[in-house]
Amino acid sequence: MMIQYDKTELENVSLVEEAHSLKNAGFISKEQYNLIVKELIILKSNTNILVRIGFFILGSFLYSSICGFISLILLQALTENYKVLLFIYTIIGFVGTEILTKQKYYGHGLDDAFLIGSQLTLAIAIGISTNGNGLVIASILTITSLLSYLRYLHLSMAFLFCIAGTSTLVYTLFEFGAIGKTILPFVMMLFSAGIYLYSKKVLENLKTFYYYKGIQLAYSFSLILFYLSGNYLVVRELSVALLGAGIAPNSDIPFAFLFYAFTFIVPIGYVVYSLLIKVRIMLWIGLVALCFSFYTIRFYYAILPIETVLTIGGLVLFAFTYFSIKKLKNNTTGITFQPDRFSTKNAFMNAEALITSQLGLKPEINQESNIEFGGGGFSGGGSSGNF
Numbered sequence: 001m002m003i004q005y006d007k008t009e010l011e012n013v014s015l016v017e018e019a020h021s022l023k024n025a026g027f028i029s030k031e032q033y034n035l036i037v038k039e040l041i042i043l044k045s046n047t048n049i050l051v052r053i054g055f056f057i058l059g060s061f062l063y064s065s066i067c068g069f070i071s072l073i074l075l076q077a078l079t080e081n082y083k084v085l086l087f088i089y090t091i092i093g094f095v096g097t098e099i100l101t102k103q104k105y106y107g108h109g110l111d112d113a114f115l116i117g118s119q120l121t122l123a124i125a126i127g128i129s130t131n132g133n134g135l136v137i138a139s140i141l142t143i144t145s146l147l148s149y150l151r152y153l154h155l156s157m158a159f160l161f162c163i164a165g166t167s168t169l170v171y172t173l174f175e176f177g178a179i180g181k182t183i184l185p186f187v188m189m190l191f192s193a194g195i196y197l198y199s200k201k202v203l204e205n206l207k208t209f210y211y212y213k214g215i216q217l218a219y220s221f222s223l224i225l226f227y228l229s230g231n232y233l234v235v236r237e238l239s240v241a242l243l244g245a246g247i248a249p250n251s252d253i254p255f256a257f258l259f260y261a262f263t264f265i266v267p268i269g270y271v272v273y274s275l276l277i278k279v280r281i282m283l284w285i286g287l288v289a290l291c292f293s294f295y296t297i298r299f300y301y302a303i304l305p306i307e308t309v310l311t312i313g314g315l316v317l318f319a320f321t322y323f324s325i326k327k328l329k330n331n332t333t334g335i336t337f338q339p340d341r342f343s344t345k346n347a348f349m350n351a352e353a354l355i356t357s358q359l360g361l362k363p364e365i366n367q368e369s370n371i372e373f374g375g376g377g378f379s380g381g382g383s384s385g386n387f
Contacts, residue, residue, distance in 0.1 A: 012040040043106035055109025086125035093118025135171035158214035162221045181242045188229035195222035230262035233296040
């Protein structure tokens with residue numbers, strides 16, 4: 001395999017992540033977790049997103065400084081062939097990534113800066129060399145991002161691969177003129193369905209965990225892409241933008257009723273199917289897509305004022321949530337409203353504190369009386385017999 005990192009150390013990273021989940025769930029103590037971290041040899045990574053962003057900014061400054069230094073040396077010699085500098089910047093980015101990963105940097109921030117910077121400079125270099133040929137740029141980035149993910153296991157490269165691969169297909173259809181632009185929504189539906197089926201099959205048969213997160217990202221990307229490919233708002237606005245044909249009043253795009261139905265059937269299908277197979281990410285995508293479907297109709301047909309729509313929507317959501325909680329709160333298996341021990345333990349407490357602060361409620365304070373009865377502390381012996 002072409003993975004840059006040591007397999008044992010990658011397994012240790014996974015073990016530490018699992019131990020962290022067990023600690024948050026209360027299955028092991030903090031001392032046990034610290035002992036596990038101390039005993040295992042792990043890669044240099046940052047789980048804190050803010051710290052990782054900070055090192056990413058620092059790495060970007062380092063990368064740009066190296067490129068600037070190279071420019072000062074070679075700019076006079078490459079006055080006419082300045083495009084070569086961009087490819088040199090790309091090589092610097094990949095070499096820097098290799099050096100950092102050999103020093104066991106994995107999701108640290110510094111390695112992210114060099115890896116993303118190399119892909120960015122490569123895209124700019126190809127764009128300038130080909131006069132902005134989108135198909136060539138997307139095709140090359142599809143290959144380089146896939147190879148980068150297979151070697152460095154960065155989710156940013158998996159995401160770039162999904163975007164670049166989709167862009168390659170879109171630009172290829174553009175080469176067929178109006179026909180390609182017309183069939184674009186249907187081709188994208190088939191493309192996203194293929195990604196979904198393939199990623200689902202791979203996840204079911206995956207024997208190693210190294211590529212699990214990347215395949216999971218492609219799985220989620222396919223669900224989003226499939227919905228957007230048939231969403232009425234997306235299809236209509238892209239039809240106007242790509243085909244340049246305005247839509248006259250009291251008229252609509254071809255197959256409008258198909259896209260109307262698609263806009264609502266797919267999110268509802270996501271929600272129902274996710275509850276049946278118990279896949280949380282599909283549930284969240286389905287709920288967000290359903291909200292965007294309502295926005296799609298509201299965008300073209302503003303029947304009621306926005307205040308009325310928000311009020312009615314809030315009441316419907318409140319009623320649905322209330323009765324769902326009553327129905328599920330006592331379930332111990334399957335779909336339940338019981339707290340997830342692997343999620344934030346204080347989520348309900350935080351929600352209670354937020355509601356209290358928003359409504360201006362004050363917690364009840366129990367005041368104890370200074371007069372103690374039964375112990376003889378005041379006026380007489382009481383039950384203890386002492387004055």
